[in-house]
Amino acid sequence: MAASNLLSDSLKVIPSREIPKTRCWTENAKLELNPQAGPYVWLTYREAYDAALQMGSAMRSRGVNPGERCGIYGSNCPEWIIAMEACNSQAIPYVPLYDSLGANAVEFIINHAEVSIAFVQESKIPAMLTCLPKCTSYLKRDELNCLISYLCCSAIISFGKISSSQKEEAEELGVSCFSWEEFALLGSLDCELPPKQKTDICTIMYTSGTTGEPKGVVYPMRLSWQKFSKDITCLLAVFQATEEDTYFSFLPLAHVFDQIMETYCIYKGSSIGFWGADVRYLMEDIQELKPTIFCGVPRVYERIYGGAIAKISSGGALRKALFQYAYNYKLRNLEKGLRQDEAAPRLDRLIFDKIKQGFGGRVRLLFSGAAPLSRHVEDLTESSGGCLTSIVNEFSMMGTVGVPFPTIEARLESVPEMGYDALSNVPRGEICLRGKTLFSGYFKRQDLTESALVDGWFHTGDIGEWQPNGAMKIIDRKKNIFKLSQGEYVAVENLENTYSRCPLITSIWVYGNSFESFLVAVVVPDKKALEDWAENHNVTGDFKSLCENLEARKYILDELNNTGQNHQNSAQLKGFERLKAIHLDPNPFDIERDLVTPTFKLKRPQLLKYYKDIIDRLYSEAKGTKS
Structure with a gap:
């Protein structure tokens, strides 16, 4: 299952299964300080697939050809996924724009990637229009093989509506603007899909640019989402996702980690629900959706943990003591090697299930990435979101980043200037990775590609230490760069x-x-x-x-x-x-x-x-x- 036909292959198995859903807001709620959200509204796999085909066809009608780049700028929502799949259907590489990058970075990426067209969230259109005057033109050949100058991002498609004043402002800059519905009318379900090659670019994901200008991380079509998804299935064992699962989309889709998770859920036929993009109502969204799979960063789990502890402490000394006893009892059994569901089943029902209700009551699988936590996935954009992971119910892996995925080779390289020896009794050195699910290079930066990929090995800059159980523990950074929680x-x-x-x-x-x-x-x-x-x-x-x-x-x-x-x-x-x-x-x-x-x-x-x-x-x- 290649990235280009992921949704269509899933559709053959589960045509009526529900996929991306988002909360419906009442018309007057948008004006209130404490808006009341309605129920989640469903789309089926068939509806999502048809919308992707129509949007892909519409892009071709606007003169966007296979290989040219399309930007996607906005918060997680069904339109984001549909735009991504529209690009995949037409072999048009999509370029995610981080929702928090700001105008300068968006402008840089549009110019660097030579973005031809962009799907943009309604609230982001003003920022997009602000940076358009600074977007340059680029050259491409027309049907007669003549070089023609084209403006970067010559068309903007809103995730929803677009105002007449915004259209006028864009047209003065030579850019056409469409609402989602207007653009869909330009496409057709009866369209011919172009052939795809494994070496074609699937997506270019730009890093956050903390160490300078953002770098475009290239993923080719040969990246096998199916094999990557099978890796997750293998490592999760009995906890793999099914058609009965619901995933809560919270981490930015512009980040590779959440894209991998949503791709995995589509591959397994699961449902996907999107948060309302307002952290004040995050828990309300979770309570409404009642997901079974949740993916977050440690900071999110820390807030939930802090809230739970504060609530327990407010219940008095007896309640706090009872929780601490239950916690210590289960922790001891986990350390002895018992499975999570076997460590304290009665205490789960009496005490811990109440905390589970904070996630809607149905959650059974929590992922954490981007920074250390008990079950942590090492997360680099270049590594397609995950290369090592802790294994479910292996408590001894706590504090490590786990073992390599089946598609990944990992080794340590000595760093003598820092005193790390990969061949010592306790092997320590820079973590190097190689595998089919890694990136293929940096867009237009052959110099950076050659320094990062040496003989096919990606040098991560992390200093690791192999543990006796085969897990990897990160102990230092070769480069003085680190992540906050x-x-x-x-x-x-x-x-x-x-x-x-x-x-x-x-x-x-x-x-x-x-x-x-x-x-x-x-x-x-x-x-x-x-x-x-x-x-x-x-x-x-x-x-x-x-x-x-x-x-x-x-x-x-x-x-x-x-x-x-x-x-x-x-x-x-x-x-x-x-x-x-x-x-x-x-x-x-x-x-x-x-x-x-x-x-x-x-x-x-x-x-x-x-x-x-x-x-x-x-x-x-x-x-x-x-x-």
């Missing part, structure tokens, strides 16, 4: 360079990890600058005591964040890149404490070990402030 990448060296422009400091070490959602830092302030501040604010004391002063800490924290936002030679920092708490150290980072190299580069593992208690205190203080 919400899945956002942080290029810490770039941030430190930006913050170092603040004239109040002499050096800074920024810290974050995949279990926290924000950053903290240890800062060495400039002695004279701090003393000048103290004099102006009538604060007395020596340099050490000034570093301990709360007002001084707040002053420098504010100035650091202002530097990140206002410096003329750097882009404004994103919200998750701003510091939430800092510690002022009067002593510079030095070689004597093994905190820097002889060339004064920061030694991050040693810094963390030295400042561990301070880092823990900063997170505790910041969370207290936030609450």
